[in-house]
Amino acid sequence: MLHIKCPHCGLRSQNEFSYGGDASVKRPELNKEISDQDWDNYVYLRKSPRGKHLELWQHISGCRQWIKVERDTLTHEIFKTLKANEEV
């Protein structure tokens, strides 16, 4: 069981959260002309590292806020949690 510290609500169990994937991925700027490769990078391509991974979670059965979690994908250790608009 993962225990995730929601920056708004405090420490809660994994059951209250849903996963939103790699948080380092940035959507291309709106209305900007970009290549197919840029879309490919944004929509499909992921590093999926073994080790530290910055990811999005939503506290769906709590405050419903999206948050950032820095987690180890090998040990499941959680190093840090942030509000969605905060940078590491």
Added chain:
Amino acid sequence: MQKYSVFSLVKNAFKGHKDWEVAWKDPTPKAEYDVIIIGGGGHGLATAYYLAKEHNITKVAIIEKGWIGGGNVGRNTTIIRSNYMHDENGLFSEFGMDLWRNMSLDLNFNVMFSPRGIINLAHSDAQMNAYSRRGNSMRLNGIDAVLLDREEVKKIIPMADFSENVRFPIFGGLMQPSAGTARHDAVAWGYARQADSMGVDIIQNCEVTGFNITNGKILGIRTSKGEIKAKKIGLCVAGSTNILAEKLNMTLPIETHLLQACVSEPIKPILDNVVTFGAGHFYCSQSDKGEMVMGGDLDGYNSYAQRGNLPTLQHVLTEGIAMFPFLSKLKMLRTWGGIMDMSMDGSPIIDKTHIEGLYLNCGWCYGGFKATPASGWTFAHTIAQDKPHTLNEGYSLKRFNTGHLIDEKGLGTKTWIS
């Protein structure tokens, strides 16, 4: 190579089983190979076997970080099927079914292929319509499919919950009678033994630490046992694909996720098919030892841990009990977790890469085991001929860029979309 038969068994029994040959050797790596396959799992071993058998390429090494058959081919839920709607998946998998049917004879190793049939349960009229469409597509591709109504399903699996007041009543199901199960580890041993006998070097406990690439052409690999040169290199490392991709400066449409499965204590024979729940993700069969073999959803977040968490197991088994209420009385014998190379459209990749001489086989998601022979066969073809076979043309790496996705169920890494 010593042939396995009832006669060799009797002969060796009289000699106290002291004279059996080793099934495969433990060679030290040579300086150079024609082809190196990285990954000694089912797919890697099958690829090496078909390179030797179909293409006469025997100067081949399999490089395995741990021991062969120690990953997902060593622990899975053993289901073999080709009940796909899309042509790419259906034709590829049905080609694999033919290889499964002949595998025990072909490899001289009993893989205990048991074509016991798979039933996908439907729980609404809409789902029955979708299954009838899928069944028709399957039949057009020469795959057997039978649409069953509620009463027909009840005759086959009377122990399922057929009461009227359940949340997901059983409306019927889609059956592929020729689908089934096999003994998963035997597949690895069978391929390894045959590949070894044809001259393939199986090199275990040898980790790949880097690649030697010059002018966009692969020259060899760096390993914990030294540098090895090769003209062609194939990656068959499933959940570890992204780790090697990082060493190659490649980013792939793959995320590594955790999938759990479990078996119950052994009970008397009750279930002689594979059955899947249609209102969630749960599947179940009974092993020859009597254990109920069960699995379902991913844990749902990127992981290399090879061990899961209880919330997902609870979620999956809740669905199981909704389908087969008797499961609630059983004790769990063992659970395990493996890492899956989840592709973004839920379909695999067997293709060349932008690096000359480097070939990629990954993205098997939940369904790597059943694909073992067809994956090995087509990957061997792709490596030997330097171009994909028509069976795996659709499984290209470019399809994400061009939009030719094979979204069989719309299930990739983002299982919550379903």
